[in-house]
Amino acid sequence: xxxxxxxxxxxxxxxxxxxxxxxxxxxxxxxxxxxxxxxxxxxxxxxxxxxxxxxxxxxxxxxxxxxxxxxxxxxxxxxxxxxxxxxxxxxxxxxxxxxxxxxxxxxxxxxxxxxxxxxxxxxxxxxxxxxxxxxxxxxxxxxxxxxxxxxxxxxxxxxxxxxxxx
Numbered sequence: 001x002x003x004x005x006x007x008x009x010x011x012x013x014x015x016x017x018x019x020x021x022x023x024x025x026x027x028x029x030x031x032x033x034x035x036x037x038x039x040x041x042x043x044x045x046x047x048x049x050x051x052x053x054x055x056x057x058x059x060x061x062x063x064x065x066x067x068x069x070x071x072x073x074x075x076x077x078x079x080x081x082x083x084x085x086x087x088x089x090x091x092x093x094x095x096x097x098x099x100x101x102x103x104x105x106x107x108x109x110x111x112x113x114x115x116x117x118x119x120x121x122x123x124x125x126x127x128x129x130x131x132x133x134x135x136x137x138x139x140x141x142x143x144x145x146x147x148x149x150x151x152x153x154x155x156x157x158x159x160x161x162x163x164x165x166x
Contacts, residue, residue, distance in 0.1 A: 040065075043142045044075030051078045055159050061142055061152030069152040073144040078109055084136035085160045091128070095151045096120045101144040103153065107133040111141070
């Protein structure tokens with residue numbers, strides 16, 4: 001701010017391009033914080049199992065929202081919210097290497113539950129419709145082999161259960 005004759009005059013030190021760039025960075029930061037607040041879960045890649053207990057959420061492969069997953073991914077995610085209401089999975093994007101990288105789904109906790117199915121390729125699992133458990137939990141495994149990778153998947157889950165045990 002420069003004062004001349006006691007009247008304020010503003011001098012711009014940044015070009016419009018820099019201001020636009022800063023606004024884009026700020027918008028990306030806000031989007032990132034918003035997605036983190038939604039509880040995005042990444043399926044493990046090293047053969048381990050993670051458990052999610054919220055009634056709703058989003059899970060992705062190890063490539064995240066914008067990258068490709070790597071070779072030799074192998075991990076499990078158990079979605080086990082409070083209560084016994086069915087859990088539904090809905091894939092909003094899906095692309096794995098045909099006939100070599102798979103998403104497997106079981107009804108219940110772990111792989112001893114009823115096997116629902118396996119999915120690969122570029123079509124949304126179940127034609128984009130929800131994949132629903134009959135129990136209050138669902139287990140997902142993601143496996144990729146050594147050869148090629150793809151953009152992976154984004155999947156949301158939901159249940160009609162409550163956030164507090166009954």
